[in-house]
Amino acid sequence: MFRGAERIEGGRIDEHGASQLARQLRELDLPMGRLKTGTPARLDGRTIDWSALEEQPSDSEHWTMSFLGGEGRQSLPQLRCAITRTNEHTHAIIRDNLGQSPLFSGDIEGRGPRYCPSIEDKIIRFGDRDGHQVFLEPEGLDTHLVYPNGLSTSLPADVQRAFLRTLPGLAQVEVAVPGYAVEYDHIDPRALDRRLALRAMQGLFLGGQINGTTGYEEAAAQGLLAGANAAAHARDLAPLILDRAESYLGVLVDDLCLQGITEPYRMLTARAEFRLRLRADNAATRLTPVGRELGLLGEERELWWHEREVRREEAVQALGAVVGADILRAAGADMKDDGVKRPLHEWARFPAVTVDHLLEVAPALEEAGDGELLDELIQDAVYAPYVERQNAEVRALRANEAIGLPGDLDYGAIGGLSTEMVERLTLARPETLGAAARIRGITPAALAALLVAIRQHAA
Structure with missing residues (x-):
């Protein structure tokens, strides 16, 4: 973890790092790389002038994350957020101290998430902007900590305090925990199958940032899938496999296992071709039958x-x-x-x-x-x-998903495939013809060659 000149080895706040696990994985000669992510400072909400800021109220509709319980279920009290904005004074302090940022000094080699840039990245890449919006988000009902969403940084703690105090409403703010950047190991997710199981080691399932993702939701979703499949593997039961047409988790796994990553992966709605089907309000209708069939319902x-x-x-x-x-x-x-x-x-x-x-x-x-x-x-x-x-497109997708590709198929021996295609197919090891079609650079002619090869292999 990087904060100015500070170098700290660890995990999330107040947690230890998993360095020994990383060493063990590297000793297995698995395909691995380095990525970077970051987090903003945590602020003491009691030192923020909320009255000077634009209020952003919570949703007015009565809803919870769970579908269970009906209209009478208990709902937690709702807290409001607030909106502030960086300005030229903020940007000047950051520019004057870029030399102390490990992101710009070359100390961090890993690539960061394109859609969640640090504030240092923002003022360099978007130098024509006179300010950037920041959401001040309370972290919980029983804490004074506030998360300034949009201000991820790895600058020294004193610089963070100085630029934070230039924002409206934060003139007297106290920093409870300074922000920092993180560089971490990840496994090339193309080494996994759709169960999130590592092909090179039977029984080992991976979920979270180790698969090249960033974000709490992405990690939690993978943990759910990997955990269910680890249990299914241990008990010799049918696996939990979701496709792109029935869940965002299916999109995430498909993208990771087929395409690999060049930056920390975030599950954006734009990645789903069938997002009219993948609505939050119909999640129970889409996925409860899947869990029910596998015995995952209480x-x-x-x-x-x-x-x-x-x-x-x-x-x-x-x-x-x-x-x-x-x-x-x-x-x-x-x-x-x-x-x-x-x-x-x-x-x-x-x-x-x-x-x-x-x-x-x-x-x-x-x-x-x-x-x-x-x-x-x-x-x-x-x-x-x-x-x-x-639905017509989904039917075509599932027709191709029904055509399996042998795990031992020698792509180098199939005529009509370019060297690049052979490399991508060998790395991804798609389980079906439909999955092969979604790998970048795989042409219709290549799919026809694969279909011939499948039939010859079966014969």
Whole structure:
């Protein structure tokens, strides 16, 4: 970890590093590299002048991360964030001290995340900007610490304190923990299969930054998948494998294992081709059956899922009711009557038709499901024409996913493949023809050659 001239070996705040593990992995001659990430200082929120800052309130809707519990579930108190901004004075202090930043002195060799640059990177790469927005985020309900999102830095602690005090609202701020940069080992994720298992060592599963990612959410998601698959491996059960069409975790794993990384990987929504299907509100509908099939659901979730499916079926039937515009106009919808009768799920696509209008016309909707379930079904109806187009693409994707590639296939012996293609296919070891198609530089002609080779191998 780097902070100015300081060099510290460790893990996250107040945790030890995993240096011995890194040495053991290197001794196994695994494909490894170095990456860099960083974190901002933690501020004492009691020394911030919140009254001088623009408030950013929390979401007003009642929701939690869990689908369980229904409308009556307990919700934690919501805290507001605030917005401040760097200025020319801030930038001048940082420019004057760039020589003390290990990012610019050459001490750090690893490549950092493109989408989360340090404040030093920002003022150099975007020198025409007169300021950069900073979100002041409370870290929890029982701490005074505040996270200044957007100010990742590795400058010395005294420089950090000086530039922080140039920001509006932070003139008297105290730094509880100075920010720092981190350089760390990672394994080339192309050495993993879709279970996040290391091919070179049976039974070893990897999840988190070691796979070349950055971010808490990415690490937690991989831990979930790697943990489930480690348990499945130990008990000789079916693995948990997700594809790009059913989850962002499937996109993340597919990207890592096929493409590898050149910088710390972040799971951006833009990486998913089928993101109209991958909504937060339908996560339970998409993934609960997968967990259920593999025995990953507890009793409470099993009961919740059964009751929810009953309500869902009732709501779907209610949305299938065919009515004319006159019925919706009587319910208060401001729309013209075109004389055509449509199912309610089609009327839901009309801007003039709201959930309240649908509930007025079909009271059974309110009885059939909670607000979240109804919102999900309405969104399904709104996006249905576009999702159907994507479903056709998904069917083609899964047709190719059904064609397996042997793990011992010698790509160098297949005619029609360039040296670059052979190298990429050998590193990634795609498990299916569909996966091979997603590797950069693999052409339709190359896929045809692979298909011939698969048939010859089977014969």
